[in-house]
Structures are given as C-alpha cells and as structure tokens.
Amino acid sequence: MQADTSIDNNEKSLQEMLSHSSDFKSSDFTSGDRHYRLFYLDTMIEQAAVQDHIIRPLLNHSNSSIREAVTVLECIETELLSDASQALIKGKTVVQIESEAKLYILGTELRKERAVNIPINERVLRGSNEALIENLDTNINLLRKQIASSDLVVKSYHLGRRSNTRISVLYLDSLANEEVVKEFDRRIRSADIDYVEAPGFLSELIQDQRFSLFPQILVTERPDRVKSYLMGGKIAILTDGSPDCLILPVSFWAFFQSPDDYQINWLLGSTFRFLRMICFIIGISLPGFYVALVTFDPRILPFEIVQTIQSSMQYTALPPVLEAIIMLLVLEILREASVRLASPIAQTIGIVGGIVIGTIVVQSNLISTMTVVVTALTGIASFIIPSYEMSSAARILPYPIIIMSSFLGLLGLEISFLALLTHLARINTMGIPYFYSGLSLNTIKDTFFRAPLLSLNKRPKEGLPKDEKRLRVRRGRNE
Incomplete structure (x- = not known):
C-alpha cells in the first residue's frame, strides 16, 4: 500500500x-x-x-x-x-x-537484554566462560570477535508468517560445502509456519529423520564451540530470542565430544570420551541386560552373584521387568521434578526423594535391591553424556530394550542392538550419513578417541569441507 x-x-x-x-x-x-x-x-x-x-x-x-x-x-x-x-x-x-x-x-529500538554470562548447560573446567544470549546481534558480535575473518558469511532469513522471526546462518565461505548451504537454504525457504520457537521448531523443520529419537542437529550455547565447528566447514544457525545455536551437519560422534577434550592432554581427553561412549551403552542396555539375565539366563553369571541376586529377589512381589520399568519411571519423575522446581527445592527433592523412595520400595519388598542398584547406575551413566539431546535419547531407549529382553532374553537384547545400529546407519543429516566420519580411517582419530593435535591435520569429513587440510606445518616441517 x-x-x-x-x-x-x-x-x-x-x-x-x-x-x-x-x-x-x-x-x-x-x-x-x-x-x-x-x-x-x-x-x-x-x-x-x-x-x-x-x-x-x-x-x-x-x-x-x-x-x-x-x-x-x-x-x-x-x-x-x-x-x-x-x-x-x-x-x-x-x-x-x-x-x-x-x-x-x-533506528530507535529499545534494547533490553541480559548480560553475557557463563554457560549453564555446557560448563567446562578450562576454556571460555562466555555463553550466547537471546539477542541475535549480540550473538553475532560474539562470534565475529572469535573469528576475525572477512571469510565469515552471515545470511539473514525471516521465518514465520505471524512471528516474522529473524534467523541468521553463519559459515566460512572458503570451507562450507556449497551443496549443504544450498540444501539448507531450500529447506528453510520451503518452511511455511505461523511462528518459530527455536531451537525445537527449527530443528524439526530442517532435519531429515523426523521420527528418530536421535538428535541430528547439535545444539550449543558456547561461542567457542560454534567457532570450532565453523572452522570444520559446518554451518551455524542463530535465532533471535534464543540463546542456543544449531550446528549442522553433524555425526553421531559429535554428541560425545566436549570442549574439555581439547584443553587437556590427548590421553586424558581420549579416555574421557571413550568413557562417555561406554556409559551411553550402559545407560541404554544395562536394565535390559539385567532383566534378560534374571529372567532367562542366570547360569552365565558366577554362582556367588546369582546367589546375591536370588536373595534380593526372594520376597519381592513384582517380576523383574516391572521392577526395572517402575524404577526407571520413578527416576525420570525425580529428574523432571528437580528440573522444574526452584533450585534449592530441587536439590532437596532429588536427595530426599531418592533416599526415601529407594529405602521404602526395598523395605516393603516391592523392588529388589539389585534393581535399585541397576537403575542408579543407568541414571548416572546417562548424566555423563555432554549433549542434552543425546542424553534424552539414552533415557528413552532402555524401555523397548527391556521389553524385548523380557520376551527373548539375551537374544532380544541382541536384536534390539541390531535394530538400533540399522536405524543409526540409515539416518542422514543434510544428506550426509550419520556414521560417516566414524567409519572413515582419516577421521576416526577424532571420534572414538582424540588423537594428538599434530595428528589431526585434516578436518572432519562429516561437514564435507572444501579445504580438508587443517594443519600444514608440523614442528617446523611443511606438510
């Protein structure tokens, strides 16, 4: 008009x-x-x-x-x-x-925003203590200070017919794969929605597998972590009103990496990363493994352990499968209650609730002591995963595995793992296989473990960077 x-x-x-x-x-x-x-x-x-x-x-x-x-x-x-x-x-x-x-x-906008603070969900012992905030311009400023290069590209979009939410995409022009950038541009422009609530809405709009528990987009609040992924040829997505940044494309292994891995000795970093992967396997399989052994195959355990398990289950009223499911549900209720309540009350709920419920269910012979131990180990194992999205997936996966194990024993556990691996192998992120870098001999040095820095002379292949060479000089010798 x-x-x-x-x-x-x-x-x-x-x-x-x-x-x-x-x-x-x-x-x-x-x-x-x-x-x-x-x-x-x-x-x-x-x-x-x-x-x-x-x-x-x-x-x-x-x-x-x-x-x-x-x-x-x-x-x-x-x-x-x-x-x-x-x-x-x-x-x-x-x-x-x-x-x-x-x-x-x-331009006369009233700017009211909180100060740049320390990361809350991704704390590290060493490294930067800056976190992204809800203001998009401030977040771009933080990243431009981290990457003082004219090669950094910032593209803006407006998404949402009614909310008109401003979104910015950042990448390094000399590193980011053009096909990945074009594919993201096509998906974001084809999205037709009333409003956008990042990062949840945005990730669902652009990810490949919409019915998968596993995260296909990495969410971070740390500018230094965003910088490291941009240097790997990936693209970052910032949304006005959200303190989170979306990173894509990423592989399955990226969700077990932490900035701490690169701030300490490579042997320690490799040990902690491998420990996270072991805890992920424990977190999803330990309850099902326990149910399979107790229900079908107790003879494969040492005689002393079998006696201990049988003595703890002698007077319990519920079968092992119900014990495991009920205790996992109780653990989830306590975890959600501690997150939603105020911080002082949440700590009280977590400690008192865990002790009281654990004591009562054992003394009342509803749940065996061994089930309480297994549930506690499962919960602790899921806490060590640095990504909240992957940790949430590890909290849901034990339930179908428990059910399969209760019907087929260890065979059900094996079938569950086979189905899980098949599903992971079929997932794509922006057209790139989820396990891509993990199966590559050149980049396996930064997936299961973290090799010495001088050995990481190539960028991860999961981002399909234009320039794969990252380290060209090793202790004075040209590569």
Whole structure:
C-alpha cells in the first residue's frame, strides 16, 4: 500500500495495520516551514534517542533533509506503508513531512537484554566462560570477535508468517560445502509456519529423520564451540530470542565430544570420551541386560552373584521387568521434578526423594535391591553424556530394550542392538550419513578417541569441507 501525502490518512492506515494497538503513538512538531509527524510504538522505542537524535536535530536544521539532519545510523526511505508498519513493530520510528508521500524509517529500538554470562548447560573446567544470549546481534558480535575473518558469511532469513522471526546462518565461505548451504537454504525457504520457537521448531523443520529419537542437529550455547565447528566447514544457525545455536551437519560422534577434550592432554581427553561412549551403552542396555539375565539366563553369571541376586529377589512381589520399568519411571519423575522446581527445592527433592523412595520400595519388598542398584547406575551413566539431546535419547531407549529382553532374553537384547545400529546407519543429516566420519580411517582419530593435535591435520569429513587440510606445518616441517 502506497503512502499518502496526507499525514492523517497515513496515520489511520497505520493504526488499522497495527490493529489499533494502544501503544501506537504519533507526535507533531514544526521546524521552519516544515511540519513533521513521528509514528512509533512507545513500548518499543528508546525515547531519549528519539528526542536527542531525531527531534532536536530536525529543530536545529530546518533547511536540511531528514537524512542529513538526524544523527541515527539507520535511515531508510520508503513509500510503502507495509514497510513502515513492519518497522514500527521492530521498534523503529517513522517520520513524515506534511504534503510528501515519502516515509523515513529511523533506528530507535529499545534494547533490553541480559548480560553475557557463563554457560549453564555446557560448563567446562578450562576454556571460555562466555555463553550466547537471546539477542541475535549480540550473538553475532560474539562470534565475529572469535573469528576475525572477512571469510565469515552471515545470511539473514525471516521465518514465520505471524512471528516474522529473524534467523541468521553463519559459515566460512572458503570451507562450507556449497551443496549443504544450498540444501539448507531450500529447506528453510520451503518452511511455511505461523511462528518459530527455536531451537525445537527449527530443528524439526530442517532435519531429515523426523521420527528418530536421535538428535541430528547439535545444539550449543558456547561461542567457542560454534567457532570450532565453523572452522570444520559446518554451518551455524542463530535465532533471535534464543540463546542456543544449531550446528549442522553433524555425526553421531559429535554428541560425545566436549570442549574439555581439547584443553587437556590427548590421553586424558581420549579416555574421557571413550568413557562417555561406554556409559551411553550402559545407560541404554544395562536394565535390559539385567532383566534378560534374571529372567532367562542366570547360569552365565558366577554362582556367588546369582546367589546375591536370588536373595534380593526372594520376597519381592513384582517380576523383574516391572521392577526395572517402575524404577526407571520413578527416576525420570525425580529428574523432571528437580528440573522444574526452584533450585534449592530441587536439590532437596532429588536427595530426599531418592533416599526415601529407594529405602521404602526395598523395605516393603516391592523392588529388589539389585534393581535399585541397576537403575542408579543407568541414571548416572546417562548424566555423563555432554549433549542434552543425546542424553534424552539414552533415557528413552532402555524401555523397548527391556521389553524385548523380557520376551527373548539375551537374544532380544541382541536384536534390539541390531535394530538400533540399522536405524543409526540409515539416518542422514543434510544428506550426509550419520556414521560417516566414524567409519572413515582419516577421521576416526577424532571420534572414538582424540588423537594428538599434530595428528589431526585434516578436518572432519562429516561437514564435507572444501579445504580438508587443517594443519600444514608440523614442528617446523611443511606438510
């Protein structure tokens, strides 16, 4: 819709476009022979900026154009009321001169944001203590400080018919694979949705397998981790209003990596990474393994252990499969309660609830002591996984494995693992196999374990980088 030369007509049209919102305001003043009217949302503007950088300069420079007089950095001319209404929603001020059909959009946004703080979900012993926040511009600023290179590309999108959420995609032009960038661009442009709540909505819109428990997009709140993945040829996705960054494409092994692995000796880093993978296997298979042994195959265990298990189960009323499922559900309830409640209460619920429930169910002969031990080990094993998304998958997988083991014993456990591996092998992330880098001889040095830095002379293949060479000089010798 074109702007009118009448200020009053434009004001009425803008009021209709903004659904007659009560925070839509206008202000008139005259400078010389010109009559100005300002349109703005008083809940979205910095009033001191409007007064000092727009009104006062226009009063003092009555013969100058608006672009020459105002002292704000952003000044855009338009003749469309639709552009003006969108600008008002974002906190900008629109200025019109009487009898002119031209509108001036001036940047006067009110910026209220929390300070850059330490990471909450991805704490490390060594490394950066900065975390992303909800402001998109601040997050881009943090990453540009980390990567002081003209090669860093920032592309902006607007997603959501009603929310009009701003999304920025970052990648290094000389490293990121063009096909991956084009595929992401195609998927994000084809998404037609009312609003976007990142990162959950966004990841579901662009991921390949929508019915898989396993995460196919890495979520992080650490700028230094985003930098490391950008240096590997991957792309990062930031959303306005979210402190999380999405990284793709990633492999299964990326969810077991931690920034700590690269800040300590490579032997220690490799040990801790291997421990995380072992704990993942324990977390998904230990309850099913216990049910299979107790129900079908107790003879493969040493006689002393069998006696201990039988003595703990002698007076219990429930079968092992129900014991395992009930205790895992109780563990999940305690875990969710500790997350949703306030921090001091959550700690009390976690400690007291665990002790009281564990003691009562054993003393009442509802659950055997061995089942309590197995459940506790399963819960602790899932805590060590650094990725919340992968940890959540490890919390759900034990249930179908327990059911299969209760029907077929160890054979059911083997079938479950075979089905799990088959599913993982069929998953793609942006068209790249989920196990891609783990099965490559060149990049296996940074999957199951972390090899010495001098051996990591090539970038991971999971991102399909243009330039695979990462280290070209080793202790003074050209590679």
